[in-house]
Amino acid sequence: MGKIVIGSGDWVFVLTGAGISAESGLPTFRASDGLWAGHRVEDVCTPEALELNPALVWQFYSERRAQGAKADPNPAHIALTELEAKLGDRFFLCTQNVDDLHERAGSKRLVHMHGELAKSRCEDECGQPPVTDRAVYTSLDEVGRCACGARLRPHIVFFGEIPLEMERIQREIGRATLMVVVGTSGSVYPAANYVQWARQGGARTVYVGPEPPLNAHAFTNVVEGKAGEVLPGLFVVET
Known part of the structure; x- marks a missing residue:
């Protein structure tokens, strides 16, 4: 045209x-196979996944951060x-x-x-604004805390969230x-x-x-x- x-x-x-x-x-998410970068979406991109296995969720998004930093x-x-x-x-x-x-x-x-990969926010949704966070974490213990004391979560809209x-x-x-x-x-x-x-x-x-x-x-x-x-x-x- x-x-x-x-x-x-x-x-x-x-x-x-x-x-x-x-x-x-x-990489893109393809609903046809239900996988995103080799992971089931249910395991890394839902509120339930964050509650059940926060270490895996943070590992996944840390990997996405590392990959994103290499892209132009x-x-x-x-x-x-x-x-x-x-x-x-x-x-x-x-x-x-x-x-x-x-x-x-x-x-x-x-x-x-x-949401944004380079930001994190309070896991308890206390109302504090998201913070810039480009860190690539190797363990859950490295993940920072909100001012309220709760652990930070990726500033990502998980499936099921608004x-x-x-x-x-x-x-x-x-x-x-x-x-x-x-x-x-x-x-x-x-x-x-x-x-x-x-x-x-x-x-x-x-x-x-x-x-x-x-x-x-x-x-x-x-x-x-x-x-x-x-x-x-x-x-x-x-x-």
């Missing part, structure tokens, strides 16, 4: 998923940063990813709806005139609903990824290809 024209009155909402990080070499932003991350620079406050990025590749590429107007910043996300979708979805399968909710919400508000909707998502019918345009190859040069911003 041709270029996507962004007019002077457009507000752009971008949703990114695991596919954009996969192009930087980070790819051309798709850079393209979104450049688009934000042109649009300013008319740009908003919501990512399902927990890595910091968007930030390292320069993105500023974004939220991590599933995604973060939903009110802000819904507000941004409500004013968007263009939604761009990159590298997400359309199988994880509530993110898979975002395109429907945007369409209900009259927004154009564009999907970019190597294959059509499960909710492809909800998009006005589906652009097949790697995000790092498609996104650079896809948009024309009118002034």
